[in-house]
Amino acid sequence: MSDNPFSSNLLDKSETKPSLLEEDSNTLSLNNISDLSKNDNSASLTYSTKTVEETITALSTDGKNGLSDLNDIKSRQDEYGENECKSDDDDEPLIIQFLKTFTEDPLILLLIASAVVSFLMGNTDDAVSITMAIVIVVTVGFVQEYRSEKTLEALNELVPMECHLIRNGNSNANILASTLVPGDLVVLRTGDKVPADIRIIESVNLNINESSLTGETTPVLKNCYPVKSMGDTIPIAERSNIAFMGTLVTDGSAKGIVVGTGKNTMFGKVFEMMNAIKKPKTPLQQAMDKLGKDLSYFSFILIGVICLIGVIQGRSWLTMFQISVSLAVAAIPEGLPIIVTVTLALGVLRMANKKAIVKRLPSVETLGSVNVICSDKTGTLTMNMMKVTKLWTLGSMENENHIMDIENKKQTHGIYNDFIKTLNNSDTMDKKKFCDIYKLLECGNFCNTAIYSNEQYKYIGNPTEIAIMDLLKEFGLQDKRNDLKYEKKYELPFNSSRKYMAISLKNDDLYVKGALEKVLSNSKYYMSSAGKREKLTTELKAKIQNTEKTLALEGLRIIAAATGNLNKNDTLKSDDDVNDLTFLGLIGMKDPPRPHVAESIEHLLEGQVHIIMITGDSPTTALSIAGQIGIPLDLANPENNMITGDKLDHMNEDQLADVIDRVNVFARATPNHKLMIVKALQKRGDVVGMTGDGVNDAPALKLADIGIAMGKNGTDVAKEASDMVLVDDDFSTILSAIEEGKGIFNNIQNFITFQLSTSVAALSLVLLSTLFNLPTPLNAMQILWINILMDGPPAQSLGVEPVGHEVMKKPPRKRDEKILTYKLFKRVLQSAICIIIGTLFIFVKEMVDGEITKRDTTMTFTCFVFFDMFNAVACRHTTKSIFEVGFFNNKMFNYAVGLSLLGQMCAIYLPFAQSIFNTEALSLYDLLFLLMISSSVFIADEVRKHYSKEKELLSQGVFSQV
Numbered sequence: 001m002s003d004n005p006f007s008s009n010l011l012d013k014s015e016t017k018p019s020l021l022e023e024d025s026n027t028l029s030l031n032n033i034s035d036l037s038k039n040d041n042s043a044s045l046t047y048s049t050k051t052v053e054e055t056i057t058a059l060s061t062d063g064k065n066g067l068s069d070l071n072d073i074k075s076r077q078d079e080y081g082e083n084e085c086k087s088d089d090d091d092e093p094l095i096i097q098f099l100k101t102f103t104e105d106p107l108i109l110l111l112i113a114s115a116v117v118s119f120l121m122g123n124t125d126d127a128v129s130i131t132m133a134i135v136i137v138v139t140v141g142f143v144q145e146y147r148s149e150k151t152l153e154a155l156n157e158l159v160p161m162e163c164h165l166i167r168n169g170n171s172n173a174n175i176l177a178s179t180l181v182p183g184d185l186v187v188l189r190t191g192d193k194v195p196a197d198i199r200i201i202e203s204v205n206l207n208i209n210e211s212s213l214t215g216e217t218t219p220v221l222k223n224c225y226p227v228k229s230m231g232d233t234i235p236i237a238e239r240s241n242i243a244f245m246g247t248l249v250t251d252g253s254a255k256g257i258v259v260g261t262g263k264n265t266m267f268g269k270v271f272e273m274m275n276a277i278k279k280p281k282t283p284l285q286q287a288m289d290k291l292g293k294d295l296s297y298f299s300f301i302l303i304g305v306i307c308l309i310g311v312i313q314g315r316s317w318l319t320m321f322q323i324s325v326s327l328a329v330a331a332i333p334e335g336l337p338i339i340v341t342v343t344l345a346l347g348v349l350r351m352a353n354k355k356a357i358v359k360r361l362p363s364v365e366t367l368g369s370v371n372v373i374c375s376d377k378t379g380t381l382t383m384n385m386m387k388v389t390k391l392w393t394l395g396s397m398e399n400e401n402h403i404m405d406i407e408n409k410k411q412t413h414g415i416y417n418d419f420i421k422t423l424n425n426s427d428t429m430d431k432k433k434f435c436d437i438y439k440l441l442e443c444g445n446f447c448n449t450a451i452y453s454n455e456q457y458k459y460i461g462n463p464t465e466i467a468i469m470d471l472l473k474e475f476g477l478q479d480k481r482n483d484l485k486y487e488k489k490y491e492l493p494f495n496s497s498r499k500y501m502a503i504s505l506k507n508d509d510l511y512v513k514g515a516l517e518k519v520l521s522n523s524k525y526y527m528s529s530a531g532k533r534e535k536l537t538t539e540l541k542a543k544i545q546n547t548e549k550t551l552a553l554e555g556l557r558i559i560a561a562a563t564g565n566l567n568k569n570d571t572l573k574s575d576d577d578v579n580d581l582t583f584l585g586l587i588g589m590k591d592p593p594r595p596h597v598a599e600s601i602e603h604l605l606e607g608q609v610h611i612i613m614i615t616g617d618s619p620t621t622a623l624s625i626a627g628q629i630g631i632p633l634d635l636a637n638p639e640n641n642m643i644t645g646d647k648l649d650h651m652n653e654d655q656l657a658d659v660i661d662r663v664n665v666f667a668r669a670t671p672n673h674k675l676m677i678v679k680a681l682q683k684r685g686d687v688v689g690m691t692g693d694g695v696n697d698a699p700a701l702k703l704a705d706i707g708i709a710m711g712k713n714g715t716d717v718a719k720e721a722s723d724m725v726l727v728d729d730d731f732s733t734i735l736s737a738i739e740e741g742k743g744i745f746n747n748i749q750n751f752i753t754f755q756l757s758t759s760v761a762a763l764s765l766v767l768l769s770t771l772f773n774l775p776t777p778l779n780a781m782q783i784l785w786i787n788i789l790m791d792g793p794p795a796q797s798l799g800v801e802p803v804g805h806e807v808m809k810k811p812p813r814k815r816d817e818k819i820l821t822y823k824l825f826k827r828v829l830q831s832a833i834c835i836i837i838g839t840l841f842i843f844v845k846e847m848v849d850g851e852i853t854k855r856d857t858t859m860t861f862t863c864f865v866f867f868d869m870f871n872a873v874a875c876r877h878t879t880k881s882i883f884e885v886g887f888f889n890n891k892m893f894n895y896a897v898g899l900s901l902l903g904q905m906c907a908i909y910l911p912f913a914q915s916i917f918n919t920e921a922l923s924l925y926d927l928l929f930l931l932m933i934s935s936s937v938f939i940a941d942e943v944r945k946h947y948s949k950e951k952e953l954l955s956q957g958v959f960s961q962v
């Protein structure tokens with residue numbers, strides 16, 4: 001099985017929510033890791049003691065431009081192979097694997113034994129038939145298992161890992177990590193996952209979380225200095241100049257040379273060891289295993305009883321033995337766990353097509369029970385395509401009635417046109433006008449990290465900052481950052497906790513931009529239109545706040561700007577260096593909601609999912625956007641549905657848990673608040689989906705029941721901590737995933753119903769006829785054929801039943817709700833009883849002549865198979881009539897049933913099959929009669945659906961589960 005080393009093991013949720021099973025696999029690996037460095041001759045050890053220059057020379061590469069020679073790269077690729085860890089547990093040829101399956105199942109061995117006994121006793125016919133049946137049963141099982149493995153493998157390829165590579169002097173951030181070779185020059189930034197074992201050659205405050213290798217969760221500081229060799233080895237944790245594959249950059253940045261790839265990395269070694277450990281099963285798979293075991297015990301007892309009674313009644317013990325063993329094969333749904341796995345895996349692949357990548361199979365099960373979704377606003381609910389639409393300065397525009405409207409320039413005369421005129425002929429105009437507007441724009445220019453890409457002909461970087469650069473371009477203003485005169489000296493970078501940024505120039509001019517509260521609280525002055533510094537009174541501050549509110553009411557993101565001077569000895573290391581500012585003005589930018597978000601929110605609300613928007617923007621902006629996308633708000637008092645970050649700081653989890661049911665918006669929130677929100681929700685018993693993209697979102701993503709990372713704008717750290725990745729960052733994708741999750745669960749219940757009812761019917765049929773001292777209605781071969789139908793394609797195809805939007809109308813499944821519900825058992829019983837009565841009826845009716853002929857068993861056998869096919873049709877949906885579901889929208893199902901019926905016809909009409917199954921040809925009239933009888937199971941279920949629907953309509957609930 002090939003595994004992508006970068007995607008976490010699908011079935012393994014180890015670091016996040018360890019279960020008993022997983023924990024010991026973890027400790028096992030951790031214990032072994034301490035041995036790892038003992039007899040280690042890996043590249044990371046060799047190069048950790050070398051200097052940067054020695055490393056570069058030894059790998060014949062370049063510390064600035066990376067590898068350049070294509071032939072050289074090619075030959076390195078040939079020598080070291082792909083940068084991937086592959087496990088090699090399927091080296092065995094298929095045929096050997098196939099033959100092995102014959103010996104793995106004790107029941108099959110028993111069957112083989114009975115064939116041998118038959119042969120020895122001279123019943124060659126029986127021996128041949130049983131052997132044929134065994135081969136068919138085993139083949140179907142093998143093919144299914146093989147497919148399931150292939151599907152699981154496909155899942156591993158879903159999250160290809162990218163890295164930032166420099167070759168031939170060209171830097172490219174989206175290179176597949178699997179192409180790396182030793183000698184490659186790689187850039188590491190905050191949030192990245194390390195793509196190979198890398199010797200660091202340059203670093204700035206590089207902090208790496210190595211818990212995936214060492215178990216130690218505190219990040220380690222790395223540098224580029226050689227490590228002193230002490231004896232023949234250096235513990236992994238002390239190789240301070242090596243960034244190990246699979247570890248996470250939590251802060252800082254670095255450049256480094258790849259020294260080890262694929263198997264030659266520390267990760268590769270751990271991977272090999274982990275591989276020997278069996279992957280833990282998902283809760284659902286465990287439940288299926290348990291169900292299988294319970295059923296086995298139950299059927300063994302029953303079969304024992306049947307066998308005993310039969311022998312007491314004086315029937316041939318060999319026949320009884322064969323029937324018992326076949327019955328055991330049939331009654332035990334040994335295909336169930338496989339079908340569950342395949343269904344989950346196919347569901348994951350379908351979700352991937354819809355741009356939601358589920359990283360671990362168990363998450364699919366959780367998706368259907370999510371009842372709260374906490375979502376970021378910017379980029380997930382909105383497009384993250386910022387555009388400046390409004391500008392405002394206190395000096396030139398006075399109050400909220402005078403705002404420069406950039407979007408609707410045609411309509412607004414006054415200030416916009418006047419300002420544009422000064423832009424066009426700056427010589428003739430009054431130099432003492434609009435100085436504050438120019439300064440505001442200048443601040444937006446200096447406080448900016450967006451860079452112009454000559455390849456893409458546009459600015460790239462932070463969308464908020466790109467919007468400002470685009471505005472400057474629209475006004476025809478130059479990017480002053482390129483001017484040496486204005487060279488940047490210090491920078492206090494923006495982050496979502498700080499909510500502002502500041503930079504200082506060579507001449508100690510200070511520029512600040514960010515959230516209004518932050519800027520205003522440090523402002524003492526404002527700039528007049530003539531460029532003078534004026535005192536900022538409380539009254540004027542109120543005016544500024546009013547204007548911000550007016551702008552935010554439109555849903556605009558507001559950036560405030562200010563300027564000042566940096567004190568002599570300050571270096572902008574802390575917030576204290578920013579004070580005594582001169583307020584400049586406000587920039588309002590529009591970020592429209594994504595197109596289908598409102599619709600998705602409506603569907604989720606219908607499904608009783610509580611939607612919470614978490615944003616760093618101001619309360620007014622947040623509420624406005626929330627209103628636009630249909631998040632429920634109390635219109636008279638929207639504040640009732642919102643909590644701000646400051647308030648949150650003064651609450652504890654319990655207090656939050658008490659009120660969170662009515663909270664739909666968190667404004668001015670920081671990433672750290674997310675953790676508290678998840679905890680408060682989980683305290684109430686909610687099943688939480690939480691989105692995130694940054695390094696500090698990781699704890700909340702891990703804790704959430706479904707952590708959802710952004711594929712485009714998210715860091716590797718966030719993706720690593722999450723259970724699901726949204727390829728396009730679009731909120732609507734979450735809806736699709738939840739729909740699939742719920743649907744898959746329904747499908748699983750449906751095919752379990754199908755399998756269990758078949759199994760119960762077959763067992764009971766033989767038991768009853770034995771009890772009533774009737775001849776056995778089905779022979780061993782017939783029972784085995786029924787087993788194929790039950791464990792094979794028809795059941796599997798029920799697992800891929802398309803999911804309709806109406807699944808969202810059902811409330812989320814309770815966290816601890818069993819898959820085998822009381823309702824499900826009732827369905828199973830109803831169908832089984834139908835089948836038993838119908839089949840017995842045919843059997844008894846055919847037998848009235850007192851003698852059991854081929855015709856009698858053929859009728860009974862066919863009747864059972866027809867019953868089963870109608871039963872399958874009934875199992876396609878839990879509550880909806882087949883006439884609503886439609887007969888043709890599950891192609892695979894129709895093929896499976898068609899093939900099964902064709903097989904049945906062969907069994908009755910082909911002479912060769914007739915001798916195996918002990919059958920004879922039936923007339924068309926017989927077939928029609930059987931169809932009529934067997935359709936009763938389907939009709940009974942339609943009646944059940946009709947009544948259960950009425951009940952469901954009566955029981956509509958509200959918001960949360962608790």
Ligand SMILES: Nc1ncnc2c1ncn2[C@@H]1O[C@H](COP(=O)(O)OP(=O)(O)OP(=O)(O)O)[C@@H](O)[C@H]1O
Nearest residue numbers: 376377378464494496499513514515558615616617
């Ligand atoms: N690049 C920036 N420079 C300065 N200030 C900014 C910048 N980006 C945002 N801000 C300010 O910080 C506030 C909050 O931004 P933050 O980054 O916390 O939100 P976000 O995470 O982008 O949005 P959301 O939480 O809705 O996804 C904004 O309202 C704005 O005032």
Ligand SMILES: [Ca+2]
Nearest residue numbers: 329330332334
């Ligand atoms: Ca079976």
